[in-house]
Amino acid sequence: MPRKVREQQIIDVAVGIFAKRGYHAASVDEIAELAGISKPMVYLYLDSKEGLFLACLRREAERLVAAFQEAARGAGAAPELRLYAGLSAFFAFVTAHRDSWVVLHRQASELSEAIAAAVAEARRAVMAEVAGLIRDGITESGRGARLGGQDADFVAHALVGAADSLTDWMEHHPGQSPEAVTLRLMNMVWVGMRDVLDGEAWLPEG
Amino acid sequence: MPRKVREQQIIDVAVGIFAKRGYHAASVDEIAELAGISKPMVYLYLDSKEGLFLACLRREAERLVAAFQEAARGAGAAPELRLYAGLSAFFAFVTAHRDSWVVLHRQASELSEAIAAAVAEARRAVMAEVAGLIRDGITESGRGARLGGQDADFVAHALVGAADSLTDWMEHHPGQSPEAVTLRLMNMVWVGMRDVLDGEAWLPEG
Amino acid sequence: MPRKVREQQIIDVAVGIFAKRGYHAASVDEIAELAGISKPMVYLYLDSKEGLFLACLRREAERLVAAFQEAARGAGAAPELRLYAGLSAFFAFVTAHRDSWVVLHRQASELSEAIAAAVAEARRAVMAEVAGLIRDGITESGRGARLGGQDADFVAHALVGAADSLTDWMEHHPGQSPEAVTLRLMNMVWVGMRDVLDGEAWLPEG
Amino acid sequence: MPRKVREQQIIDVAVGIFAKRGYHAASVDEIAELAGISKPMVYLYLDSKEGLFLACLRREAERLVAAFQEAARGAGAAPELRLYAGLSAFFAFVTAHRDSWVVLHRQASELSEAIAAAVAEARRAVMAEVAGLIRDGITESGRGARLGGQDADFVAHALVGAADSLTDWMEHHPGQSPEAVTLRLMNMVWVGMRDVLDGEAWLPEG
DNA sequence: TATGAATGAGTATTCATTCAT
DNA sequence: GATGAATGAATACTCATTCAT
Numbered sequence: 001m002p003r004k005v006r007e008q009q010i011i012d013v014a015v016g017i018f019a020k021r022g023y024h025a026a027s028v029d030e031i032a033e034l035a036g037i038s039k040p041m042v043y044l045y046l047d048s049k050e051g052l053f054l055a056c057l058r059r060e061a062e063r064l065v066a067a068f069q070e071a072a073r074g075a076g077a078a079p080e081l082r083l084y085a086g087l088s089a090f091f092a093f094v095t096a097h098r099d100s101w102v103v104l105h106r107q108a109s110e111l112s113e114a115i116a117a118a119v120a121e122a123r124r125a126v127m128a129e130v131a132g133l134i135r136d137g138i139t140e141s142g143r144g145a146r147l148g149g150q151d152a153d154f155v156a157h158a159l160v161g162a163a164d165s166l167t168d169w170m171e172h173h174p175g176q177s178p179e180a181v182t183l184r185l186m187n188m189v190w191v192g193m194r195d196v197l198d199g200e201a202w203l204p205e206g
Numbered sequence: 207m208p209r210k211v212r213e214q215q216i217i218d219v220a221v222g223i224f225a226k227r228g229y230h231a232a233s234v235d236e237i238a239e240l241a242g243i244s245k246p247m248v249y250l251y252l253d254s255k256e257g258l259f260l261a262c263l264r265r266e267a268e269r270l271v272a273a274f275q276e277a278a279r280g281a282g283a284a285p286e287l288r289l290y291a292g293l294s295a296f297f298a299f300v301t302a303h304r305d306s307w308v309v310l311h312r313q314a315s316e317l318s319e320a321i322a323a324a325v326a327e328a329r330r331a332v333m334a335e336v337a338g339l340i341r342d343g344i345t346e347s348g349r350g351a352r353l354g355g356q357d358a359d360f361v362a363h364a365l366v367g368a369a370d371s372l373t374d375w376m377e378h379h380p381g382q383s384p385e386a387v388t389l390r391l392m393n394m395v396w397v398g399m400r401d402v403l404d405g406e407a408w409l410p411e412g
Numbered sequence: 413m414p415r416k417v418r419e420q421q422i423i424d425v426a427v428g429i430f431a432k433r434g435y436h437a438a439s440v441d442e443i444a445e446l447a448g449i450s451k452p453m454v455y456l457y458l459d460s461k462e463g464l465f466l467a468c469l470r471r472e473a474e475r476l477v478a479a480f481q482e483a484a485r486g487a488g489a490a491p492e493l494r495l496y497a498g499l500s501a502f503f504a505f506v507t508a509h510r511d512s513w514v515v516l517h518r519q520a521s522e523l524s525e526a527i528a529a530a531v532a533e534a535r536r537a538v539m540a541e542v543a544g545l546i547r548d549g550i551t552e553s554g555r556g557a558r559l560g561g562q563d564a565d566f567v568a569h570a571l572v573g574a575a576d577s578l579t580d581w582m583e584h585h586p587g588q589s590p591e592a593v594t595l596r597l598m599n600m601v602w603v604g605m606r607d608v609l610d611g612e613a614w615l616p617e618g
Numbered sequence: 619m620p621r622k623v624r625e626q627q628i629i630d631v632a633v634g635i636f637a638k639r640g641y642h643a644a645s646v647d648e649i650a651e652l653a654g655i656s657k658p659m660v661y662l663y664l665d666s667k668e669g670l671f672l673a674c675l676r677r678e679a680e681r682l683v684a685a686f687q688e689a690a691r692g693a694g695a696a697p698e699l700r701l702y703a704g705l706s707a708f709f710a711f712v713t714a715h716r717d718s719w720v721v722l723h724r725q726a727s728e729l730s731e732a733i734a735a736a737v738a739e740a741r742r743a744v745m746a747e748v749a750g751l752i753r754d755g756i757t758e759s760g761r762g763a764r765l766g767g768q769d770a771d772f773v774a775h776a777l778v779g780a781a782d783s784l785t786d787w788m789e790h791h792p793g794q795s796p797e798a799v800t801l802r803l804m805n806m807v808w809v810g811m812r813d814v815l816d817g818e819a820w821l822p823e824g
Numbered sequence: 825t826a827t828g829a830a831t832g833a834g835t836a837t838t839c840a841t842t843c844a845t
Numbered sequence: 846g847a848t849g850a851a852t853g854a855a856t857a858c859t860c861a862t863t864c865a866t
Contacts, residue, residue, distance in 0.1 A: 039861090040827060048862080157372050161368040162364035183410075207850080209849085234837085235836090246852060451848085456846085573780040573782050574776035600773065600807065645855085647855095658860085
């Protein structure tokens, strides 16, 4: 069996176990056994438990970002439609691949530098993508005059954080389709942003 | 030294260590040593590593929720001002107590039933608070006709997720005061929500 | 409360706990709590866990031996009747005081020199008593010519071992009264011994 | 080194340590070290301290029962000769393998359910064997009329208890060969039983 | 390539025992 | 006389990792 295939098989199993048990509670023993392979092979291919987890992280992050980008790029020129398509792909992905999501989202802390860095990098990639779309949207709408680059970043963080949190929300509202969630989120954020840019400010005084 | 005082000292230290190392990597040995106490005392007072972590979780969650509620309640009658005050208190709290935040936010997975339940409960309490304010705001504005209870929940999840994520953003933009962040988030969400309620919909077609 | 009384109270509780949990699994904490006293008091009165156990051992051994002796002495002059009465008292005692018996009989090993010595001493006292009666019986019957002192000891060991074992047997045959068991054991041993002394030998050849 | 061999080595060592120190005082560390193996191997092969002890218990019980049965079966048809041969083998075994005997005989209490069950089972097996021979002896002698099944059990308990106790006695009388002890015990019990069955009763009145 | 056998290092937890008051 | 507070020391158990084959 070719090396690359074996490696992917191991990663497949590992993602499941890491999602179910968490990084620490997962044991290399269990992963090897479920992958139908001996432990030394796992070490030969992936180097260490950390290497194995990193491989999982990278593959799943890549898949998630790819899903987002592909959808966004296939959605024509309008930035808001691209954002919409990307978000839609995101919700579809996390719905379909819970394990990937759990590994990406819930294991960030208490891990080594290397892992924390990989997680941060994955998140940064998503943020950049989203912020880019937002920036484009602002520019295109001709409303960008008053805004520096920081604003798109701010909105991107808010939006991605909202999306993360709504992923949990979806779990408790199974009737809601990913599409419906996407649409509602777009409405809330995009309209808000647009109006704010139009000068419709909210101030504590009301 | 009286028991209650010692207990708080231990929890103080433990929050720091758990935040720095994560639940699994943290060792009871280290916590005891840093607290200037012997390990058996830790076990006598907090029962187990899990009990210790739960105590940390509960105390910090209580403090965070209390900060939010106190601020919100002291801010008059208008729901939007109360929400604003609450968010403001939230950002101030997580800025001032990074460790508390890390313990609350980043340790949810791979832990025992009991711990997961405590984390979920803490998050639920925050959500309920926020959703209540949003619901009040909708009702008071007279725009509630078209909305069921689920909508406030949806917005609350989006808002809380955005706030979580912006906490990370703040870390990389130290110039931004918690107040400024709060104001921008309010603008984005509140204005967006208000306008959506007013019928200003966004649809994929543009 | 006078010291002696307290001491006995502690020993009462300790016998129960040691019987229920065994020496090692029993914790001084539990004993102190059940005795309604603080741990340092237990140490003040009994010195150590081992001291406490020794005190239990000695008191219960004394009681058991006393029960046997008293019964034997109250039973007239005939050695066989005295033996019968003693055995009868023994079975009555272990039936009535299971905890004492368990502590005396089942904790002999894995303990310190001192404890092992105390157990051995208790057993030795019982053996001496029994062997004495047997020796008297042999002498009186005029059959002692062919026997040295070792024989009485041998029979005593066999008899006491049989009694120990029958204590377990009684537990699974609750219908059997201590008196009935005593009588059957006497018949088996006494008749056998008497006939053997009369020359009725058994040899492998049949 | 093949697994099965290692396992037996570990058990060999463990029997010695458990006999010397008792279950609780024995440490897995010490056993591993004496076996010239690392602790994780002990756990891999035997699962837990309890598992290790159970393995010792089962192996030694099996050996003892096997020694008894083999001797009894090789001794022809007469039940009394088979009993004699079995007892003889028993005394030879406990003389030759003191450690096995200590582990089997002195660790029954304060241990877990599982261990207590194993000990009880071992004793039950011995009892059944002995009781069977006694029952055969009674039947064959044509004296069984007046006896129910319980009597053989009663005699078996007495006999096994006597044998246990005489094992201790032998330790203090090194001059006595196992054969001599066996013969004396047979005489005492068998003759007594036979005569009792013949109607030669003993009653308290004399 | 593949693995059965092996381990060093570390962790949570418990308990008998003793001060300081 | 009495106790709440405190601890040193020990132990079962686990796991990532590697070697010999």
